[in-house]
Structure formats: C-alpha cells, structure tokens
Amino acid sequence: MIELIIENAMNDLLRNIPSVTELLDSPAIKDLLISTPNGLVVEATRTSLDELRSDILAHNVDNINQAELIQIITSKVNLAYSTSLQSCINATGIILHTGLGRAPLAVEAVQAMAVIGQTYSSVEIDLDTGKRSQRVAAVEQKLTRLFGGEAAAVVNNNAGATMLTLAALSSGKETVVSRGELVEIGGSFRMPDVMKMSQAVLCEVGTTNKTRAADYEDAIGENTAILMKVHSSNYQITGFSQAAPIDDLIEVASRHEHVCVVDDIGSGALYDYAEFGIKDEPRPAQSLKAGVDVVLFSGDKLFGGPQCGIILGTKSAISKISKHPMMRALRLDKTILAALNATLDLYLSPDPTKRVPVLQLVSEPIERLQTRAVDLAHKLNQHPYVMAEAAEDVTYLGGGSVPNQKIKTWVVSIQHENLSHDRLSEALRTGVNPVLGRIKQDMFRLDLRSVFTCQDKQIATAFEALNNS
Structure with missing residues (x-):
C-alpha cells in the first residue's frame, strides 16, 4: 500500500513537469533570450528538465518549484559564459608569480595590443616598399639597441626559444651542458627532454656540484655544435660547488671554429637590481658583450613585457634560427608583438622604472x-x-x-x-x-x-x- 502511494506521488510529479515551451515563455527566460542564443537556452532547459526527471525517479524530489527550476536554467546558461581566467x-x-601570469603589462602595452588587434596591421609587409617583410623587424632594432647583439628573433616563450635554438644549431650534433644545469622548470619541463625534442644530442659534463672549463674542453669533438650555459633559475647549489662562468665557455669555444656558445639566461634583466635587493641576476647585455653567439631569455619576467622568448646574438646564428621550419610554429602573433614593441619603447624613455609595472x-x-x-x-x-x-x-x-x-x-x-x-x-x-x-x-x-x-x-x-x- 505504501509503495503504491509513493508510486502515485512520483507519477503525479512526472506529469507536472513543465514543458520546454512553457519554461521558455516565462518572463525570466524571455529576458534571458534577449541576450543569449536560443539554442543555448533550450539546451540548458532540456538538461535541467532531464535532471529533474531523474531526481523524481530516484525519489529525491517531493515537489516541483518552477521558480527554482528557472534559476537552475539561468545558472547553466551563465556557466556557459564563465571562465577561470579573471583579473586578480x-x-x-x-x-x-607564474600562477598569476608573471609580469603585469604596462598600460601602453595593453593599448598597443588593442590598436593592432582590432584592425589590420603591417605585421609582415614593409609599407615603404610594399614587399613582404619579417615580423621581427618591428622590434629587432630596439632589442639590439637595448641589449646588444647583431640580430634578434622572438618566439612564444623562452622554452620555445631554447627548443628552436637547439634544433637550428645542434640538430643531430652534440650540445655540451653541465650536469648541474640540467634543470626542470614548472610543468615538468626538463632540459634533457628539450634536447630530445630538438634532436640535439645531449653531452653531460662535470658533476652535479662541480663543473670546470676543462670539462667542456675535454668533451668537444668533431660532432660538437654548442657549449650551453643554463641559468639554474629556480634552485641553487651551495657549499662545495663550482660552475664555469660564461667567459670560460667563450674562451674554450674560441679554440674550436665549429663550436658556438648559447647562454640560456631565463629572466632577462636589463638593469642591475642590486639596489632593490636583487643581486647577481645575469643580464643578456653582459653575455653578449662577453662574446656569446646566442642568448635566450623570457619577456615576461624581469623585463616586464608580454610572454615571449627573446633570442639575441650573431647574424649567422640568428639567421639559422629564423629560417628553421619550427619558427613558424613558435612565432609571435601581432598583438604580443605590439605589446613587446610598446614595452621596448618604455625602456627607451627617460625613466622606465616609473612606467614598467614590474619595475614600479x-x-x-x-x-x-x-x-x-x-x-x-x-x-x-x-x-x-x-x-x-x-x-x-x-x-x-x-x-x-x-x-x-x-x-x-x-x-x-x-x-x-x-x-x-x-x-x-x-x-x-x-x-x-x-x-x-x-x-x-x-x-x-x-x-x-x-x-x-x-x-x-x-x-x-x-x-x-x-x-x-
């Protein structure tokens, strides 16, 4: 008898479920349809009704509240427009803070992105000649003026810059790296894995805590292409330790015409930040002045620009990197290029510390x-x-x-x-x-x-x- 009563109550609820049409005609849903595609609202309505029907069959509902049902539909529609990406x-x-997007952009950089992004732009056309150009031309001269080097290339991030450089200069050949610098950065991104993806042959030298210039010298053979210095950015080896400075790698490579030096710096500081409590951070300008063939760093760290990987060095090395097929897959889009250009302009202004947010x-x-x-x-x-x-x-x-x-x-x-x-x-x-x-x-x-x-x-x-x- 009790089971029959329960079954009859359940059937009454099932019969009283409002139709899709009935719900779509309600004032609240009509208001929603003004600013929302019809298909999205209908889908949310049908899904909500299916869920209600399932709850009734599972005896989880003892009445139908239409106002509550409309609220559920509205929430589902709003959820379709929600995103985990918010300003914080x-x-x-x-x-x-990597989880919070690293360097916030300057107002000028955001404005430049809007201007270039909302219309057509001369991203790969030389307006003077009317001929096709390279998109790096928008920023190359400014990069070399600020940091040094003969030429520049830019890609989507520094991990991409590292992979592209190795692929262009060391594919099928050896890249010599200290064991103490085979780093892993966020997201389990490991230097040995980058080597493998770029088809460079990893040649480890030294030990975890000590690597000398002689270790690099002893490792060089006919198949050696690169001596690489990797900045151990997120950890530090202290105590009984030694690392060969970049000057020593340059001196070793100078005795071997077929070997170049790549310095993967990471953070890309333009200035000496010692007065602000940040000491011994390597700077691209120092490496280039010392004589490295290629230096790599991020645009969205201490430089304070958009996410990108900046590559500077000799014309010969940068030419090989720029012509590699992987460049097209890693190249910057026009809006990031615009933001980078605007950030460079700030550094070329009288007092960038007042205008670049990270420096502020x-x-x-x-x-x-x-x-x-x-x-x-x-x-x-x-x-x-x-x-x-x-x-x-x-x-x-x-x-x-x-x-x-x-x-x-x-x-x-x-x-x-x-x-x-x-x-x-x-x-x-x-x-x-x-x-x-x-x-x-x-x-x-x-x-x-x-x-x-x-x-x-x-x-x-x-x-x-x-x-x-």
Missing part, C-alpha cells in the same frame, strides 16, 4: 610600503571581526629568479574572529574581485610588495563585501 589582486608578495613594484621604497600597510591595517580594523596589523617582512621575486634572495617588504597580518586563515583566504580568493594573499605562521597576510597602490582601496572594498556577506 596579487597580495602574495611574489612579483613574478620592485623599486617601491620600503618606507612607502610601510605607510601603505599602516593605512590599510587601520581601514580593515574598522570592520567587525577583523584584527589587522602592519608588520615588516620579506618576500621573493618569483618566476624562477634568485630563489634564495630575500626582498624587504611590509605586510598586513589579519585574523578573523569567525574565519580560520584558510577560510579567510578562500573567501577573498573567490570574491567578486579576487584577492590572493599568503599564509605564514598561522596568519593570513597581504604583502604589499606585489600590490599596486591603486589596489589598496580595492582590498578594503573586498573586506567590506566579505563583512556584508
């Missing part, structure tokens, strides 16, 4: 950070349940650069009466304007070294929204 406030203190963050005086931290802590303390305190701290550059060098900073340490530090971090991270901080010593901290001054107010607004919710 980086309060972790890590300026070159790195060079922010510690006294200024202290003032901002005290002010922000005071504002946050106006909210109930929040206890905020400004404190001096240290942070790191990130992006695989100088991993052991500390940079002075000021933070706002926060405790919330009702939320653990993990829950507070989650609440701010998933808010309308995501704020990402760091947890240290059981305290949630906002590090202002990686926060632009204009974002301080946005952080206060995020806490206000958190309080209201």
Whole structure:
C-alpha cells in the first residue's frame, strides 16, 4: 500500500513537469533570450528538465518549484559564459608569480595590443616598399639597441626559444651542458627532454656540484655544435660547488671554429637590481658583450613585457634560427608583438622604472610600503571581526629568479574572529574581485610588495563585501 502511494506521488510529479515551451515563455527566460542564443537556452532547459526527471525517479524530489527550476536554467546558461581566467589582486608578495601570469603589462602595452588587434596591421609587409617583410623587424632594432647583439628573433616563450635554438644549431650534433644545469622548470619541463625534442644530442659534463672549463674542453669533438650555459633559475647549489662562468665557455669555444656558445639566461634583466635587493641576476647585455653567439631569455619576467622568448646574438646564428621550419610554429602573433614593441619603447624613455609595472613594484621604497600597510591595517580594523596589523617582512621575486634572495617588504597580518586563515583566504580568493594573499605562521597576510597602490582601496572594498556577506 505504501509503495503504491509513493508510486502515485512520483507519477503525479512526472506529469507536472513543465514543458520546454512553457519554461521558455516565462518572463525570466524571455529576458534571458534577449541576450543569449536560443539554442543555448533550450539546451540548458532540456538538461535541467532531464535532471529533474531523474531526481523524481530516484525519489529525491517531493515537489516541483518552477521558480527554482528557472534559476537552475539561468545558472547553466551563465556557466556557459564563465571562465577561470579573471583579473586578480596579487597580495602574495611574489612579483613574478607564474600562477598569476608573471609580469603585469604596462598600460601602453595593453593599448598597443588593442590598436593592432582590432584592425589590420603591417605585421609582415614593409609599407615603404610594399614587399613582404619579417615580423621581427618591428622590434629587432630596439632589442639590439637595448641589449646588444647583431640580430634578434622572438618566439612564444623562452622554452620555445631554447627548443628552436637547439634544433637550428645542434640538430643531430652534440650540445655540451653541465650536469648541474640540467634543470626542470614548472610543468615538468626538463632540459634533457628539450634536447630530445630538438634532436640535439645531449653531452653531460662535470658533476652535479662541480663543473670546470676543462670539462667542456675535454668533451668537444668533431660532432660538437654548442657549449650551453643554463641559468639554474629556480634552485641553487651551495657549499662545495663550482660552475664555469660564461667567459670560460667563450674562451674554450674560441679554440674550436665549429663550436658556438648559447647562454640560456631565463629572466632577462636589463638593469642591475642590486639596489632593490636583487643581486647577481645575469643580464643578456653582459653575455653578449662577453662574446656569446646566442642568448635566450623570457619577456615576461624581469623585463616586464608580454610572454615571449627573446633570442639575441650573431647574424649567422640568428639567421639559422629564423629560417628553421619550427619558427613558424613558435612565432609571435601581432598583438604580443605590439605589446613587446610598446614595452621596448618604455625602456627607451627617460625613466622606465616609473612606467614598467614590474619595475614600479620592485623599486617601491620600503618606507612607502610601510605607510601603505599602516593605512590599510587601520581601514580593515574598522570592520567587525577583523584584527589587522602592519608588520615588516620579506618576500621573493618569483618566476624562477634568485630563489634564495630575500626582498624587504611590509605586510598586513589579519585574523578573523569567525574565519580560520584558510577560510579567510578562500573567501577573498573567490570574491567578486579576487584577492590572493599568503599564509605564514598561522596568519593570513597581504604583502604589499606585489600590490599596486591603486589596489589598496580595492582590498578594503573586498573586506567590506566579505563583512556584508
């Protein structure tokens, strides 16, 4: 008897399921159809009805709420337009945070991308002659003027630059690398794997902790093409260790006409950042001046431009790299090329530290950070349940650069009466304007070294929204 009652109730619910047409005629869905393709709304409606029918058959539903059903349909439609890519406030203190996109672009770079991206552009046409040109021509002269070198090439990132260079200069031939420099970077990207993909033959020399110039010399044979120096950007070997400097590799290669030197620097610093607490970061200009054949580095690290791999060196080497078939697969699109060009223009201006965002963050005086931290802590303390305190701290550059060098900073340490530090971090991270901080010593901290001054107010607004919710 009970089973019959349950079955009759279930059948009544099934009969009362609204039709697709009925739901599409509801005012809320009609409003949705004004700005949304009909097919997407119909699909969301049918899916929602199928789910409702399944729930009824599984005895998980005892009534049909049409308003709730319309809300479910609306959520499904909105989900189709959602994305995991959002603008965030980086309060972790890590300026070159790979997970947060590394270097933020200058306003001028973003404007240049919009101008070039929304219309046709002379990406591969010489407007003076009307003939086809190379897209690198847009930035080559500026790159060589800033960094040195006889010629330049640009590709989608530094990993691509490394693979292309090896393929063009060492395919089927040996590339000599120290065992202490066979690095792995993010995403399990390993130098030996790059060698294999480029068809270069890896020749390991030295030991993990010690490699001398003589090790490179002893490894050179008729099939040797490259002596390669790889910057160990995200780790450091200390103690009983030795690495052959780039000058020694150049000297060794000078005794062998068929061997060239490639310096894979990684971060691409144009200046000496010692005054900002960043020491001993290799610079492309130094390597080129010393006499390397090719130097490689990222555009979106210390240089502060868009994601790209920049290749500079001798005309002979760059010509081989540029003509390799892989270049077409790795070349920059017009918008990234425009952003790179605009960033180069900023470096050619009188004071790039005031205009390139990464340089702004790195060079922010510690006294200024202290003032901002005290002010922000005071504002946050106006909210109930929040206890905020400004404190001096240290942070790191990130992006695989100088991993052991500390940079002075000021933070706002926060405790919330009702939320653990993990829950507070989650609440701010998933808010309308995501704020990402760091947890240290059981305290949630906002590090202002990686926060632009204009974002301080946005952080206060995020806490206000958190309080209201």
